[in-house]
Amino acid sequence: MSERWTYGQMLPRRAGYEESWELTYRVEQLRELVGQELHLDPVLAEELDDTLARLVQRNQRLRGLQRMMATDREPEDLVMHRAALEDLDRQLLQELPGLLERLRATIL
Numbered sequence: 068m069s070e071r072w073t074y075g076q077m078l079p080r081r082a083g084y085e086e087s088w089e090l091t092y093r094v095e096q097l098r099e100l101v102g103q104e105l106h107l108d109p110v111l112a113e114e115l116d117d118t119l120a121r122l123v124q125r126n127q128r129l130r131g132l133q134r135m136m137a138t139d140r141e142p143e144d145l146v147m148h149r150a151a152l153e154d155l156d157r158q159l160l161q162e163l164p165g166l167l168e169r170l171r172a173t174i175l
Contacts, residue, residue: 090156093163094122100170111169118166121155128152 097118107115132148 087156087160090160090163093160093167096167097122097163097170100167100174103174105170105173107170107173111173114166115170118159118162121159125152125155125159128155 101115101119128148129152132145132152135145135148
């Protein structure tokens with residue numbers, strides 16, 4: 068019997084980290100919106116900049132976790148880095164839907 072993955076399920080990653088398809092989907096929506104002509108007020112522009120910076124930080128943490136796995140780091144170190152990455156993912160999943168909605172409202 069084959070398993071069927073659904074939209075919000077988590078998929079295992081090489082470093083023992085599970086990445087949400089929902090986060091991947093939301094980030095792709097953000098990419099598409101950033102490519103549009105947006106007219107942002109200063110507050111929304113700052114929120115977008117902050118979100119983009121946290122997405123860069125997230126990718127750096129993920130690569131760091133993968134490097135740590137490749138070098139057989141201590142399990143405690145891996146748990147700490149994986150937890151920080153998962154916390155950041157949860158924050159982004161909570162905040163991205165509202166940001167996406169506000170960005171869509173600025174498209175002319």
